[in-house]
Amino acid sequence: MVVSTPRVAPYARVKQHLKDGLARGRWAPGALMPSEAELVVQFGVSRMTVNRALRELQTEGLVERVQGLGTFAAQLHKVSSTLTIRDLHEEIVERGHRHEARVHVARQERAPAALAQRLGLANGAPVFHTLIVHLENGVPLQCEDRYVNPACAPDYLNVDFTQTTPTHYLLEVAPLWEAQYCIEASAPTAEEAKLLGIKRGDACLIVVRRTESRGVPITLARLVHPGSRYQIDGQFKP
Amino acid sequence: MVVSTPRVAPYARVKQHLKDGLARGRWAPGALMPSEAELVVQFGVSRMTVNRALRELQTEGLVERVQGLGTFAAQLHKVSSTLTIRDLHEEIVERGHRHEARVHVARQERAPAALAQRLGLANGAPVFHTLIVHLENGVPLQCEDRYVNPACAPDYLNVDFTQTTPTHYLLEVAPLWEAQYCIEASAPTAEEAKLLGIKRGDACLIVVRRTESRGVPITLARLVHPGSRYQIDGQFKP
DNA sequence: CAGTGGTCTAGACCACTGA
DNA sequence: CAGTGGTCTAGACCACTGA
Numbered sequence: 072m073v074v075s076t077p078r079v080a081p082y083a084r085v086k087q088h089l090k091d092g093l094a095r096g097r098w099a100p101g102a103l104m105p106s107e108a109e110l111v112v113q114f115g116v117s118r119m120t121v122n123r124a125l126r127e128l129q130t131e132g133l134v135e136r137v138q139g140l141g142t143f144a145a146q147l148h149k150v151s152s153t154l155t156i157r158d159l160h161e162e163i164v165e166r167g168h169r170h171e172a173r174v175h176v177a178r179q180e181r182a183p184a185a186l187a188q189r190l191g192l193a194n195g196a197p198v199f200h201t202l203i204v205h206l207e208n209g210v211p212l213q214c215e216d217r218y219v220n221p222a223c224a225p226d227y228l229n230v231d232f233t234q235t236t237p238t239h240y241l242l243e244v245a246p247l248w249e250a251q252y253c254i255e256a257s258a259p260t261a262e263e264a265k266l267l268g269i270k271r272g273d274a275c276l277i278v279v280r281r282t283e284s285r286g287v288p289i290t291l292a293r294l295v296h297p298g299s300r301y302q303i304d305g306q307f308k309p
Numbered sequence: 310m311v312v313s314t315p316r317v318a319p320y321a322r323v324k325q326h327l328k329d330g331l332a333r334g335r336w337a338p339g340a341l342m343p344s345e346a347e348l349v350v351q352f353g354v355s356r357m358t359v360n361r362a363l364r365e366l367q368t369e370g371l372v373e374r375v376q377g378l379g380t381f382a383a384q385l386h387k388v389s390s391t392l393t394i395r396d397l398h399e400e401i402v403e404r405g406h407r408h409e410a411r412v413h414v415a416r417q418e419r420a421p422a423a424l425a426q427r428l429g430l431a432n433g434a435p436v437f438h439t440l441i442v443h444l445e446n447g448v449p450l451q452c453e454d455r456y457v458n459p460a461c462a463p464d465y466l467n468v469d470f471t472q473t474t475p476t477h478y479l480l481e482v483a484p485l486w487e488a489q490y491c492i493e494a495s496a497p498t499a500e501e502a503k504l505l506g507i508k509r510g511d512a513c514l515i516v517v518r519r520t521e522s523r524g525v526p527i528t529l530a531r532l533v534h535p536g537s538r539y540q541i542d543g544q545f546k547p
Numbered sequence: 548c549a550g551t552g553g554t555c556t557a558g559a560c561c562a563c564t565g566a
Numbered sequence: 567c568a569g570t571g572g573t574c575t576a577g578a579c580c581a582c583t584g585a
Contacts (some may be wrong), residue, residue: 138571254514306489374552
């Protein structure tokens with residue numbers, strides 16, 4: 072069997088070399104690293120090639136570059152991870168479990184002031200409101216209280232939400248372009264406790280999310296999860 | 310007053326043009342976008358320049374590229390945000406508030422099995438343990454229960470944690486290279502409730518974080534926040 | 548085969564920094 | 567001033583896809 076050497080691109084070699092050095096602490100945070108010219112000589116490649124390696128390290132937050140000064144090992148004091156908006160349905164199915172949605176509210180209402188403002192609507196303007204409880208293998212996992220800007224999804228109320236989640240539908244009709252969220256722990260409201268089959272005092276993980284597409288607010292959602300049944304996992308890779 | 314036109318790099322112009330088109334829905338998700346050669350002609354720039362624009366869009370997840378086939382508008386069904394590990398001290402000071410730390414435990418212990426395993430230590434091996442309550446303007450905001458691998462930070466117990474946070478210190482002695490976290494809502498333990506000055510039944514936002522540096526586990530922390538006083542905010546930008 | 552993207556080169560001009 | 571990074575060019579060779 073012939074094992075072909077998987078050709079590694081020169082820019083990737085330079086990049087990996089620097090990454091290794093950083094991982095081994097060869098350059099302390101803030102320390103000056105080799106210049107492009109030095110790397111050109113050391114690796115025998117063109118400047119564009121080492122430039123790409125360094126630029127990508129900069130994008131990844133591993134180095135800082137200052138024109139006229141040089142390249143410096145980054146202070147790794149800010150590390151970030153990715154937190155993904157996932158469709159709960161997909162998440163449940165991926166675990167090999169059964170997803171069920173119970174629609175408690177699906178109607179048009181008039182937006183009170185606070186809501187209207189957050190959705191960029193006039194006071195009292197029509198707004199779509201759904202209240203859906205999602206169950207995993209028959210156990211309530213999320214209470215989804217959602218308001219939708221009718222201008223962005225005029226057919227929203229015609230969707231069969233026992234078959235399609237609001238998240239899935241909205242991602243289809245309006246590509247997701249921006250969102251703000253807030254994660255907090257709190258007791259559920261009396262109604263939420265009843266819908267989720269938990270006690271008033273049981274801690275819940277609550278995500279409030281506001282989504283915009285092309286600058287236009289689409290939807291505002293309050294997702295309440297029983298603390299004992301749901302957690303958010305994630306990873307950091309600097 | 311002379312307003313100098315801030316010269317926009319050609320690659321940035323190409324990139325912005327494509328980004329605008331994507332935002333306006335000019336290319337549906339999955340649709341074929343212009344080839345490099347076409348963009349070269351359209352913008353009158355060299356191929357390396359359009360290549361950079363497209364490559365950066367790919368990194369940002371806005372397009373997908375397949376050698377031999379072309380560039381396609383990305384399916385925007387997975388959107389992620391950045392969630393930053395921040396030093397609580399910095400966060401509080403940034404708000405213009407006063408940070409105070411009360412050290413309740415700072416000692417060496419022997420690691421029980423479960424802990425030893427998560428920190429890559431032998432059963433019963435020495436481990437550093439700190440329990441610190443952080444206050445913002447005198448109000449308890451976080452109960453930080455932390456175990457540290459002595460091999461990574463031998464001087465950990467000599468630090469004055471009323472002056473330096475463990476996070477800050479550990480980021481200095483060991484550059485942060487990887488972390489897993491888990492966010493959940495739950496009631497505090499009796500001890501945590503007492504330390505935070507809240508009731509046993511008050512919901513707390515709990516972050517459990519395990520950090521590794523260069524593949525070696527550094528620290529395992531349980532950060533308990535009163536749900537009424539702390540929330541995690543974030544933004545998505547696809 | 549023509550068309551696609553992946554990558555590299557050897558040179559260039561420029562803006563910026565600090566001596 | 568010399569040294570730094572930011573960027574561009576006009577060409578090149580290659581691997582890959584589908585006809």
